Amino acid sequence: MIDRREQWLAHAVLGAFTLIALAPVVKIVLGAGSFATAWEDGNFDSYLRSSAIVAAAVVAISTVLSILAGYAFGLMRFRGEQVLFYVILLGLTVPMEAIVVPLYYDLRDVGMTDTYWALILPQAALSTAFGTFWMRAFFRSVPRSLIEAARLDGSSSWMTLWRIVLPLGRPAVLTMVALVFMWTWNEFLLALVMVSDESLRTAPLGLAFFQGRNTSDEGLLAAGALIVAAPVVLVYLFLQRHFIRGTLSGAVKG
Amino acid sequence: MTRPPGEPRRVAYLYLLPGLALFGAFVLYPLGRAGWISLFEWNGVTRGTWVGLENYGALARDADLRRAFAHTAVLLLFYAALPVAIGLLLAGAASRTRVRGLAAIRTILFLPQVIALVVVAVTWRLIYQPTGWLGDFDLALPAVGLIGTWVTYGLCFVLFMAGVQKVPRSLYDAARVDGAGPLREFFAVTLPAVKGEIAVALTLCTIAALRNFDVVYLTTAGGPGDATAVPALEVYERAFQTGEVGLAAAIGACLAAIIFLLSFAINRTADRAART
Numbered sequence: 269m270i271d272r273r274e275q276w277l278a279h280a281v282l283g284a285f286t287l288i289a290l291a292p293v294v295k296i297v298l299g300a301g302s303f304a305t306a307w308e309d310g311n312f313d314s315y316l317r318s319s320a321i322v323a324a325a326v327v328a329i330s331t332v333l334s335i336l337a338g339y340a341f342g343l344m345r346f347r348g349e350q351v352l353f354y355v356i357l358l359g360l361t362v363p364m365e366a367i368v369v370p371l372y373y374d375l376r377d378v379g380m381t382d383t384y385w386a387l388i389l390p391q392a393a394l395s396t397a398f399g400t401f402w403m404r405a406f407f408r409s410v411p412r413s414l415i416e417a418a419r420l421d422g423s424s425s426w427m428t429l430w431r432i433v434l435p436l437g438r439p440a441v442l443t444m445v446a447l448v449f450m451w452t453w454n455e456f457l458l459a460l461v462m463v464s465d466e467s468l469r470t471a472p473l474g475l476a477f478f479q480g481r482n483t484s485d486e487g488l489l490a491a492g493a494l495i496v497a498a499p500v501v502l503v504y505l506f507l508q509r510h511f512i513r514g515t516l517s518g519a520v521k522g
Numbered sequence: 523m524t525r526p527p528g529e530p531r532r533v534a535y536l537y538l539l540p541g542l543a544l545f546g547a548f549v550l551y552p553l554g555r556a557g558w559i560s561l562f563e564w565n566g567v568t569r570g571t572w573v574g575l576e577n578y579g580a581l582a583r584d585a586d587l588r589r590a591f592a593h594t595a596v597l598l599l600f601y602a603a604l605p606v607a608i609g610l611l612l613a614g615a616a617s618r619t620r621v622r623g624l625a626a627i628r629t630i631l632f633l634p635q636v637i638a639l640v641v642v643a644v645t646w647r648l649i650y651q652p653t654g655w656l657g658d659f660d661l662a663l664p665a666v667g668l669i670g671t672w673v674t675y676g677l678c679f680v681l682f683m684a685g686v687q688k689v690p691r692s693l694y695d696a697a698r699v700d701g702a703g704p705l706r707e708f709f710a711v712t713l714p715a716v717k718g719e720i721a722v723a724l725t726l727c728t729i730a731a732l733r734n735f736d737v738v739y740l741t742t743a744g745g746p747g748d749a750t751a752v753p754a755l756e757v758y759e760r761a762f763q764t765g766e767v768g769l770a771a772a773i774g775a776c777l778a779a780i781i782f783l784l785s786f787a788i789n790r791t792a793d794r795a796a797r798t
Contacts, residue, residue, distance in 0.1 A: 274619070282616060289633060292646065344534040365757050366777055369767060393547070473640075486651075489648065
């Protein structure tokens with residue numbers, strides 16, 4: 269019913285914009301110079317280590333706290349439920365730009381700037397707002413009869429959560445972990461403000477300083493950019509459904 | 523659970539406590555502090571002076587700040603309007619025919635969303651280097667804007683495809699039996715189906731434009747002159763370079779308020795779309 273010319277045109281349009289999306293990536297890949305030089309001279313081994321520490325801590329903390337809070341919001345009734353949930357929803361919209369200034373001056377006063385904690389705790393807190401919202405939606409989808417059966421068997425709320433309900437929620441948890449990992453790995457402003465000690469620099473911050481030092485050496489800069497982007501891109505290639513689903517449904521509320 | 527689920531339970535607070543405590547200490551408290559600091563003239567070192575709403579008045583009067591917000595308005599064209607248009611074009615093309623390799627196209631188009639903005643900025647600076655656009659007073663802002671277009675149009679496409687896929691195939695078939703051409707079909711079937719998604723996409727892209735810091739800071743740092751100065755950059759510079767911490771907090775608070783209102787509006791739209 270659709271003529272060939274039109275079919276060809278549709279493919280051409282899609283193809284063109286797919287190429288545009290891919291072109292900068294290809295340029296960086298082809299233009300990359302020596303990874304060994306970037307790794308050694310650029311200190312990227314240290315930057316990646318910092319990023320890995322911060323990301324692992326943020327993911328661990330926010331995942332556990334989100335599961336606990338999401339469980340309460342999703343499957344329990346308690347006074348103040350609505351108000352507290354609105355507070356969490358508010359948290360979904362708070363941009364780092366708005367809280368980074370007081371965070372810096374307050375953490376400086378207690379001597380916490382230039383520590384990993386200054387990077388971990390604010391990001392874990394923001395991610396817990398999203399995670400709580402996300403896990404609540406999962407817990408609400410769990411059949412009531414399952415919980416009722418567990419209760420009649422004498423299972424405590426704690427046991428019901430970890431033994432019976434959560435094993436069903438692996439996909440939901442995986443989506444949350446993937447998104448939080450991405451946000452944490454890619455965060456720049458917080459690291460820029462909080463960290464002046466080079467050994468604490470995260471990968472994006474390290475790349476920014478690397479750009480400042482090596483503006484003339486394009487190959488080295490491209491190699492550095494690839495090193496910083498690679499971990500998240502690799503995870504994305506394996507878990508793309510999770511990234512897309514999470515972004516789309518989280519987006520509507522965030 | 524040893525009590526019926528319908529009954530209010532104290533134990534719920536124990537589950538909530540750790541998350542809410544962290545959230546309160548590192549999001550809510552700083553948010554309140556930002557509001558408080560914004561009422562002072564403070565350089566970050568010595569004691570601040572109470573100035574009431576003076577900093578918010580400065581937001582309206584300060585020519586540099588007004589320009590920063592005006593730049594965001596221009597950036598909206600590139601961060602929101604253009605990506606939505608491209609996304610619609612692509613969704614229209616993909617809905618009209620059975621496209622080979624659609625899954626791969628989706629994966630690639632969404633890719634810019636997962637790459638760190640720092641990497642995006644470094645990459646595009648290399649791309650722009652031979653053109654000199656980033657150093658040109660007239661071209662720097664559109665050049666930065668196009669980076670935003672590149673980052674967001676794939677997200678728009680993926681959003682719209684989610685909407686298109688909810689349309690019953692029969693609707694497209696019916697349109698075709700009626701002899702609708704690609705344009706008619708787009709305006710009669712595809713566009714109405716993705717109305718909600720367009721609202722979501724516009725909001726997300728607008729928020730991305732408002733929060734634009736990484737890309738500007740690392741491509742132009744606001745220059746040349748202040749041709750690409752944006753509010754988030756002003757927050758950083760005023761708080762940590764020029765010692766106008768109160769004013770920086772006020773700018774940040776305004777950004778948070780705008781983003782909150784936008785998100786609130788979009789929820790209402792999405793809820794209404796879900797009900798109809």
